[in-house]
Amino acid sequence: MSSHLIPTYAPPDLVFERGEGVWLYDANGEAWLDFIAGIAVDALGHCHPALVKALKDQADKLWHVSNMFKVPAREELARRYCENSFADLVFFTNSGTEAIEGALKAARKFHADKGDEGRIEIVTFQGAFHGRSYGAINAGGNPAYMKGFGPHMEGFTQIPFADEEAARAAITNKTAAVLIEPVQGEGGLRAAPDEYLRLLRTLCNETGALLIYDEIQCGAGRTGKMFAHEWSGALPDIMAVAKGVGGGFPLGAWLTTTEVGAHMVVGTHGSTYGGNPLAMQVGIALWDEMMKPGFLDHVTQMGQFLKQQMAGLADTYPDMIEDVRGKGLLCGIKLREPFVNREIMVRARDRGLLTGAAGDNVLRMAPPLIITEEHARKAIRILDEALAASR
Numbered sequence: 001m002s003s004h005l006i007p008t009y010a011p012p013d014l015v016f017e018r019g020e021g022v023w024l025y026d027a028n029g030e031a032w033l034d035f036i037a038g039i040a041v042d043a044l045g046h047c048h049p050a051l052v053k054a055l056k057d058q059a060d061k062l063w064h065v066s067n068m069f070k071v072p073a074r075e076e077l078a079r080r081y082c083e084n085s086f087a088d089l090v091f092f093t094n095s096g097t098e099a100i101e102g103a104l105k106a107a108r109k110f111h112a113d114k115g116d117e118g119r120i121e122i123v124t125f126q127g128a129f130h131g132r133s134y135g136a137i138n139a140g141g142n143p144a145y146m147k148g149f150g151p152h153m154e155g156f157t158q159i160p161f162a163d164e165e166a167a168r169a170a171i172t173n174k175t176a177a178v179l180i181e182p183v184q185g186e187g188g189l190r191a192a193p194d195e196y197l198r199l200l201r202t203l204c205n206e207t208g209a210l211l212i213y214d215e216i217q218c219g220a221g222r223t224g225k226m227f228a229h230e231w232s233g234a235l236p237d238i239m240a241v242a243k244g245v246g247g248g249f250p251l252g253a254w255l256t257t258t259e260v261g262a263h264m265v266v267g268t269h270g271s272t273y274g275g276n277p278l279a280m281q282v283g284i285a286l287w288d289e290m291m292k293p294g295f296l297d298h299v300t301q302m303g304q305f306l307k308q309q310m311a312g313l314a315d316t317y318p319d320m321i322e323d324v325r326g327k328g329l330l331c332g333i334k335l336r337e338p339f340v341n342r343e344i345m346v347r348a349r350d351r352g353l354l355t356g357a358a359g360d361n362v363l364r365m366a367p368p369l370i371i372t373e374e375h376a377r378k379a380i381r382i383l384d385e386a387l388a389a390s391r
């Protein structure tokens with residue numbers, strides 16, 4: 001049967017009917033261990049009871065009124081984000097790309113309002129991924145994502161990731177903002193060293209540039225802190241979040257300080273769906289689960305456990321595995337050529353384990369944050385088999 005879907009994706013011939021915790025099930029009741037979680041989205045696993053309840057309760061009451069009207073839950077979720085982060089103000093979106101767009105607009109507006117309309121330069125990093133809108137593909141700088149879509153936008157400079165000299169040279173008093181993922185997701189799970197984020201903070205302070213973190217993939221508890229940059233202590237001026245903060249319901253946000261956010265006055269930005277009551281209730285329920293004592297420590301422990309297990313694989317297959325990458329439960333293995341991440345991914349899937357592929361020939365894992373050692377052991381056993389079968 002031919003498909004009526006735009007062919008931007010090529011999914012395998014596999015349909016899941018139901019999900020529960022770390023497991024997905026097809027119509028025959030066969031189970032898959034989900035170590036990719038909808039690309040780091042299903043942070044609490046599938047159909048977490050607290051999220052299901054929040055969504056169902058709200059679905060019976062009110063779905064949508066737009067931003068024309070107040071939604072008290074918006075204030076409630078924004079307060080939670082701000083009480084536990086650098087931020088004072090929040091704008092809610094439906095996706096990560098929209099959060100990035102808002103963040104970039106706010107950065108330029110900040111300088112424009114200071115009389116520096118020409119200060120538009122955004123410094124970004126090789127291997128970055130920030131989404132698929134025009135602004136986001138120009139920020140990401142991946143030529144394959146820009147080809148055929150018209151001229152490149154003005155005002156984006158890309159430098160090597162975690163390169164100190166390049167940062168010192170590129171960040172000047174013409175820079176509007178520096179945009180970085182503290183842990184690169186799509187680019188191959190490279191984590192920026194803590195000192196590097198602190199250096200960027202210093203350079204931004206010295207030049208008056210704003211520091212923007214894209215924590216769309218690495219935030220929401222994934223590294224064992226609510227936001228990945230917390231490990232470094234280097235706070236941003238603006239931060240984009242999405243994916244895990246909605247736990248599977250479309251939700252994103254950009255967060256900022258009063259100093260920056262206050263410039264985005266009535267009429268400067270908007271969204272029809274952003275901050276809708278369904279997303280807000282799910283976002284609140286998810287946040288409260290993650291703030292429960294011990295939740296984030298569990299993520300840290302599981303991240304360490306998985307890393308040890310992956311290091312074990314690297315010892316067994318030194319000819320295949322170059323490196324173990326990532327931070328917390330955003331992690332993976334970089335394969336040596338001629339071995340290919342996607343082939344290992346398919347072999348693992350054939351054996352009941354779902355993983356992902358990232359750039360730089362990395363096999364990516366981003367399991368639900370609720371995994372246990374048993375899940376991790378099982379995943380590693382299957383990867384072991386998949387690697388052995390690929391040798």
Ligand SMILES: *Cc1c(COP(=O)(O)O)cnc(C)c1O
Pocket residue numbers: 094095096097098100129130131132181185186214215216217218242243
């Ligand atoms: C997924 C992702 C985006 C884009 O988010 P969408 O919800 O797909 O629009 C942006 N930045 C990073 C780091 C991401 O992982």
